[in-house]
Amino acid sequence: MLAAWGIASLVFLVSRVLPVSPEQVALIEAEDLSRAVGPASAVQLAASQQAIRQRLGLAAPVFYITRIPGSTNDWQWNGLHNQYHDWLSQVLHGNLGKSYLDGQPVTTLLAHALAYSVPLAGSAAVLATTLALVLALFLASASGGGGRTLVQASLAALQVIPLFLLALTLLLLLANPEMLNLMPESSRSPAPNQLAAIGRWAGRAALPILSLVLAVLPTLTLPLAASLRHELNAAYATTARAKGLPIGRVLRRHLLPNALLPLFTTLTDLLPTLVAGTVVVEVAFSLPGSGRLLAEAAAAHDYPIVVAGVLLLAGVRLLCLIAADMLYFMADPRLRPTT
Amino acid sequence: MRYHWLVSSLTLLISACSTASPEQAQVAAPIHIRWSTDPIALDPLAFPNQNAVEAAALLHLSLLQNDYQTDSFTACLAEQLPTVQFVGDSVTRLEYHLRPAAKWDDGRPVLATDVDFTLKLMQCPGLPNEMSRTQFSFIRQVLPDPVDPRHFTLVCRGQAVEMINASGDFPILPEAALDAQHTLRALPLAVLQDWPAAKVPLPPVAALVRRYQSADIARTPGNLPGCGPYRLVVWEHNRHVLFSRKATWWADSLHAAPFVLQARPQLLDYLIMPEDAAATIALRRHELDVYPHMSARSFQQLQTSESVRQEFAFYTEPSYDVVVVGFNTSRATLRNKLTRQALSRLLDPAGLLAATQLGQGSLTVGLLPPTNPFYNDSLAALTYAPSQAQALLLKAGWQRQPDGNWQQPGSKEPLALALRYRADDATFATIALQFRAAAAKLGIIVTLVPTEANVLSSALKSGDFDICVRTLKGSPFGLNFSVYFHSKAIGTSNFSRFNQYATDHLLEAIEVESNRLRKRHLLRNFQERIRDEVPLVPLFFLSNRLVTNKQLRHVVTSGLKPGYAVQALMWAQTDSLASGPTP
Numbered sequence: 001m002l003a004a005w006g007i008a009s010l011v012f013l014v015s016r017v018l019p020v021s022p023e024q025v026a027l028i029e030a031e032d033l034s035r036a037v038g039p040a041s042a043v044q045l046a047a048s049q050q051a052i053r054q055r056l057g058l059a060a061p062v063f064y065i066t067r068i069p070g071s072t073n074d075w076q077w078n079g080l081h082n083q084y085h086d087w088l089s090q091v092l093h094g095n096l097g098k099s100y101l102d103g104q105p106v107t108t109l110l111a112h113a114l115a116y117s118v119p120l121a122g123s124a125a126v127l128a129t130t131l132a133l134v135l136a137l138f139l140a141s142a143s144g145g146g147g148r149t150l151v152q153a154s155l156a157a158l159q160v161i162p163l164f165l166l167a168l169t170l171l172l173l174l175a176n177p178e179m180l181n182l183m184p185e186s187s188r189s190p191a192p193n194q195l196a197a198i199g200r201w202a203g204r205a206a207l208p209i210l211s212l213v214l215a216v217l218p219t220l221t222l223p224l225a226a227s228l229r230h231e232l233n234a235a236y237a238t239t240a241r242a243k244g245l246p247i248g249r250v251l252r253r254h255l256l257p258n259a260l261l262p263l264f265t266t267l268t269d270l271l272p273t274l275v276a277g278t279v280v281v282e283v284a285f286s287l288p289g290s291g292r293l294l295a296e297a298a299a300a301h302d303y304p305i306v307v308a309g310v311l312l313l314a315g316v317r318l319l320c321l322i323a324a325d326m327l328y329f330m331a332d333p334r335l336r337p338t339t
Numbered sequence: 340m341r342y343h344w345l346v347s348s349l350t351l352l353i354s355a356c357s358t359a360s361p362e363q364a365q366v367a368a369p370i371h372i373r374w375s376t377d378p379i380a381l382d383p384l385a386f387p388n389q390n391a392v393e394a395a396a397l398l399h400l401s402l403l404q405n406d407y408q409t410d411s412f413t414a415c416l417a418e419q420l421p422t423v424q425f426v427g428d429s430v431t432r433l434e435y436h437l438r439p440a441a442k443w444d445d446g447r448p449v450l451a452t453d454v455d456f457t458l459k460l461m462q463c464p465g466l467p468n469e470m471s472r473t474q475f476s477f478i479r480q481v482l483p484d485p486v487d488p489r490h491f492t493l494v495c496r497g498q499a500v501e502m503i504n505a506s507g508d509f510p511i512l513p514e515a516a517l518d519a520q521h522t523l524r525a526l527p528l529a530v531l532q533d534w535p536a537a538k539v540p541l542p543p544v545a546a547l548v549r550r551y552q553s554a555d556i557a558r559t560p561g562n563l564p565g566c567g568p569y570r571l572v573v574w575e576h577n578r579h580v581l582f583s584r585k586a587t588w589w590a591d592s593l594h595a596a597p598f599v600l601q602a603r604p605q606l607l608d609y610l611i612m613p614e615d616a617a618a619t620i621a622l623r624r625h626e627l628d629v630y631p632h633m634s635a636r637s638f639q640q641l642q643t644s645e646s647v648r649q650e651f652a653f654y655t656e657p658s659y660d661v662v663v664v665g666f667n668t669s670r671a672t673l674r675n676k677l678t679r680q681a682l683s684r685l686l687d688p689a690g691l692l693a694a695t696q697l698g699q700g701s702l703t704v705g706l707l708p709p710t711n712p713f714y715n716d717s718l719a720a721l722t723y724a725p726s727q728a729q730a731l732l733l734k735a736g737w738q739r740q741p742d743g744n745w746q747q748p749g750s751k752e753p754l755a756l757a758l759r760y761r762a763d764d765a766t767f768a769t770i771a772l773q774f775r776a777a778a779a780k781l782g783i784i785v786t787l788v789p790t791e792a793n794v795l796s797s798a799l800k801s802g803d804f805d806i807c808v809r810t811l812k813g814s815p816f817g818l819n820f821s822v823y824f825h826s827k828a829i830g831t832s833n834f835s836r837f838n839q840y841a842t843d844h845l846l847e848a849i850e851v852e853s854n855r856l857r858k859r860h861l862l863r864n865f866q867e868r869i870r871d872e873v874p875l876v877p878l879f880f881l882s883n884r885l886v887t888n889k890q891l892r893h894v895v896t897s898g899l900k901p902g903y904a905v906q907a908l909m910w911a912q913t914d915s916l917a918s919g920p921t922p
Contacts (some may be wrong), residue, residue, distance in 0.1 A: 019797060051536065055465060104388070178623070283613050286613065298377075
């Protein structure tokens with residue numbers, strides 16, 4: 001938690017010293033609109049910037065101590081009336097602030113976006129893990145041959161394809177009237193029942209999930225297959241096979257529990273990959289998820305959302321690490337802490 | 340055949356049970372339109388992006404509005420364009436009459452007091468109205484007519500022809516919805532405008548701001564109903580925004596409604612699709628019916644398919660946006676106009692138009708499009724001429740060194756330039772690469788600095804560049820080039836930091852000139868001056884490319900954003916029903 005607070009604080013403070021501030025971004029956008037009124041003069045622009053800073057709470061000092069303007073070494077104490085103190089107080093009360101762009105509470109925006117992203121990333125993680133187990137067992141059991149080579153080559157190819165290209169290729173191949181048009185038409189009318197709603201969601205989410213699964217599959221499968229093959233050469237595996245156990249059973253019963261340990265670490269590291277993946281997939285498939293929300297907030301310098309996103313990711317990462325530790329303890333009793 | 344009757348009966352039964360015939364379904368079907376970004380906020384005081392402006396035009400009406408048929412401002416809530424009276428040399432009075440039929444949804448008439456209230460609301464501190472506050476601060480007073488509540492005069496500071504359009508280009512908001520007690524009426528507009536930022540607002544102003552904030556109009560615009568033809572039905576952030584036509588709208592009762600007061604589509608569904616390729620596929624899947632601002636490449640690719648041509652209609656319209664290469668005239672190396680002229684000869688506008696826009700667009704000699712009556716057709720189009728560039732560099736005093744570089748006598752610094760452009764735009768990158776390659780052949784060092792859009796805008800304002808590539812947004816309404824070349828605009832929109840007394844004087848004369856012949860003479864003179872001084876090089880005007888479902892009728896395209904008149908669109912079936920059976 002200390003790390004999460006540290007990272008979020010760092011993002012908060014760095015965002016305040018960037019060369020382009022949120023009020024400048026707002027005014028840049030306003031200048032590009034097709035309206036009869038022309039651009040503002042320098043004096044008007046400065047007045048507008050100051051008014052926006054006042055409204056967004058950016059006019060107060062950034063931190064408890066700040067450098068005196070115009071001086072290089074002199075610092076001043078600002079007391080508790082500073083942006084960082086206000087932000088920290090709000091966060092401790094469960095308030096992540098409001099978006100600079102539309103004034104909406106950040107928690108509301110994040111909750112709406114997560115409602116799209118969590119099922120997407122969660123389904124992709126479950127499917128990718130299951131598929132990785134199946135493929136790794138196949139790669140470990142197959143003694144050479146065309147099938148193994150094909151799977152390995154396909155996984156290697158998938159690993160080098162950028163996700164954006166992969167998602168667009170799937171879209172062009174599987175949702176295109178000139179190729180295969182498998183994706184169902186979008187419908188915005190309310191579903192008649194829960195089952196229909198899930199079916200409709202699954203139909204529309206199939207390609208985004210497939211993109212994410214294919215993106216992370218090589219990362220999960222190849223190390224697990226290598227680990228299984230390594231275990232296959234161990235003495236206990238040779239003994240099991242000498243006793244007449246079929247190779248499939250040896251792999252599942254005896255080798256997999258030992259080979260799984262590195263997979264837990266990989267799964268923990270999967271989170272950043274999935275988060276990065278959801279940004280790409282949500283843009284490519286026009287989904288209003290959290291990845292897109294954070295990417296757009298970063299581009300628009302909407303820092304309350306960016307900082308909240310950092311806090312969220314840090315928290316989830318922490319939970320993943322705890323979950324990985326628990327899985328370690330369950331898979332290998334020797335790792336359990338002794339009292 | 341013995342079961343034929345059964346099949347027929349079942350078919351009839353199914354037909355009877357179906358909710359609507361295909362024709363009826365099309366009549367009620369929404370028109371799906373592509374937006375690349377969410378409108379973010381539907382607050383009539385703040386427009387975070389162009390989509391928010393489009394949405395506001397559906398919900399609210401202004402005194403004057405764009406007529407996309409003619410690309411001009413026409414009367415909307417106003418009965419006609421204002422009568423203009425210049426007072427002295429610094430005040431303009433604009434006299435407006437509101438349409439007697441104009442009403443809010445609750446049946447109240449739209450009155451001069453609503454206009455006065457809107458202008459005052461724009462000046463209230465604490466609301467997201469900072470840009471409106473400065474943009475409309477030239478309107479200092481609203482003089483109501485004590486006899487006619489729909490008649491009023493705007494007293495404006497300054498004198499410029501562009502002021503006429505600007506004075507009516509803001510959504511009028513209902514006073515009764517936010518200030519039923521009329522607490523702001525006694526407060527003069529100028530007092531609010533001049534209120535010091537540090538001073539606590541007056542109690543009625545603070546109360547109004549609280550009411551506005553609690554209404555959360557940015558997300559629930561229904562809390563501030565406008566007198567526009569549509570209402571918001573659904574808004575799923577970053578997914579889609581659905582507008583529905585009001586069943587009864589005051590302009591329906593007009594005998595001959597002008598184009599800006601027509602609203603044909605029943606449902607408008609804006610789908611937010613950030614990725615161009617995904618939007619193109621959505622169009623092919625008929626999930627989109629209108630795709631504005633399509634890239635040149637996708638537009639051309641789609642046109643090659645016979646099946647696509649049968650299903651969709653393709654339109655191109657010259658826009659008012661021009662791609663330019665700008666020079667920072669405050670830099671020592673670029674202060675001499677001969678150097679700038681030399682560098683301009685290294686650009687190949689025709690080749691770049693072909694490479695980046697596939698030829699869709701129009702070459703230009705200045706910032707006016709070739710279709711403009713004031714376009715200076717006596718100027719020759721700029722062409723790639725490296726030998727001329729070399730000669731001009733020598734004339735400017737530059738000397739070629741043995742290592743191939745150029746230096747000024749007495750200086751050790753070679754002619755080296757940093758070229759900034761927006762990193763996410765392939766057109767700008769192509770122009771930058773062409774210029775660098777041409778410059779390298781001549782021994783000029785050009786460093787490319789692709790920059791994030793917001794950082795670029797800030798760098799241009801502060802003058803942190805030598806050369807830049809960018810688009811200048813134009814419009815047919817005004818010919819106010821002061822924003823780009825007047826010395827007063829240095830640090831804001833005069834990014835080339837061009838500072839010349841004679842040009843300032845010429846720009847001021849253009850601003851106030853209302854005689855067409857004299858204006859033509861001044862503008863042609865201005866274009867010649869810009870060609871000679873070269874603070875920037877206009878390369879070409881971009882085209883608006885629009886693709887629509889062929890079943891849509893009354894497609895009115897425009898060079899102005901969004902590139903078409905959404906309120907004119909109509910499904911073919913609806914159109915035929917409306918026009919009745921053909922004899």
